[in-house]
Amino acid sequence: MNIVVCMKQVPDTETKIKINPEGRGIVTEGIKYVMNPYDEYAVEEALKLKEKFGGTVTIVCMGPSRATEAIRTALAMGADDAIHLNDPAFEGSDSVTTAKILAKAIRDLKYDLILAGKQAVDFDCSQVFACLAEILDLPYASVVTGLEVEEDQKSATVKRETEGGIQEIIEINLPAVIAAQKGLNEPRYASLPGIMKAKKKPIKEMNLAALGMDANEVGEEGSKLKTMNYSLPPERKAGKKIEGEPKEIVAQLVTLLHVEAKLV
């Protein structure tokens, strides 16, 4: 079973975000970048499927040169090889355009399944993989917490999380695009031998020209959705801190919620 895992490198979730002076992006200096947390579940699931069915796991990552580090992490976990879509022209692409770029690279690969994280925790769009499925004309399931591939590898059963404790059990034909949610598995850590081996695994760099695309098809110019006016949300101010005898302060709180905030 040949599996493609799409991956993104994002700022660590502990990052304090500052806006750049142009108001069209964030200050990237000093940021620690990591593999997008949801992508770890996608990589782990791909490795488990490879262990069961054989085949290969290929990482496809769009991002600047620094993203090599996250790619190496995925290779150290056990992925076989990687494609790094790296061109300054890609920067500023919206979700549909990002999906187009990924599709260009993936289209010529031999794959039975495409796995990804359900959302990247930087732009929080949750869009790219539905768009990728659309462009590659594949079925799609998102927010997946369970995946069982049938013995014939022609279909799978997935568990999809919705809202209010409701889950959908979906039968999906393969190849398909499946976007992983936390809970799908416990991602492994890269072992030391894994890290050593990863250094020798092939990473194929592909730029705009290698994909056969024009500059006006990608980046901000090639994107329909323009993002601007970055701002910080209004700071919340600390309100009343109530200290004292538990019984008294709780009674005081209920009165405040009832009379002042009118919430209970």
Place this chain on the structure above:
Amino acid sequence: MSNGVWIIAEQREGKLKKVSFELLTIGRKLASKIGEPLAAILLGYEVEKLAETLDGYGADKIFVCDDEALKNYSNEGYTKVIVDLAKAHQPSILLGGATAQGKDLLPRVAARMQTGLASDCVGLEINQEGHLVAKRPMYAGKVLVDAITPEARPQMAALRPNVLEVEKTDEPKKAEIEKVKVEVKPDDLRAVIKEVVKTAGEKVDLIEGLVIVFGGRGMKSGENFKILEELASALGEGVAVGASRSAVDSGFAPHDIQVGQTGKVVNPTLYIACGISGAIQHLAGMRTSKCIVAINKDPEAPIFQVADYGIVADLFTAVPLLTEEIKKLKEQD
């Protein structure tokens, strides 16, 4: 092109989601601003009667797409119906809810329509050029941006539930109901819902919850979440229980109730945080709550910096007391 503002109404098992009415309310305002009609699309099986419920919120037209092939949601089936309709009528704006269904469906629609989609919006306006300006958070709410689709149509946006108030119109019901012929065959669908599983009874949607009682690592065990559930039920209907990442990672709570940067982003009226220190990732997921109450025994906990009311006390003492006081208050009312 001036062919209207459209909203996609969402129903599950024959019940309309509240976000459908939030979409109609904002859709009406946008439509009046650009001087175009408002329409709703309703998809499902045996959902015709729901069109009447949608009427009265300002829609001039309701497209009813009723077919057995749409009984269960599927992104392929629903995309085809919506895109066929939109291609025929060319709306200038197309809105949906940023719900589990909307997040799955809308990007597929946007890709097929070759247009832009703004995810998880917290504000929608029309600018001087007459374009839709969608305000949306990124980095789990640490940043807000404006997203605009100046050229492609429709301009698409997914509205985060619970952000905007629902307002009915004073006018009598007026919507023209148009039944749409659905051209989806079950055999066309390559991903099909086989079963819908409800875990541990039906819980209140975290993202639709008006009040959320929330537990962090300070809860110490899954068992102890019972006191939060008791508080939730004392507070009444529509109260959800949530958990922090560290509580989920410690196995105290299932991950589907996790709030924060790698969980759900919530926007309740009242947020009661119990035993949570207030890590940056968590604050990102709940900072737009209208009123935050924090209960923590550590007076230096960062959560107190954002709380409207901070109770410095041991949660195992304070939470049961709070439940009692709330019960007393409800009895008086």
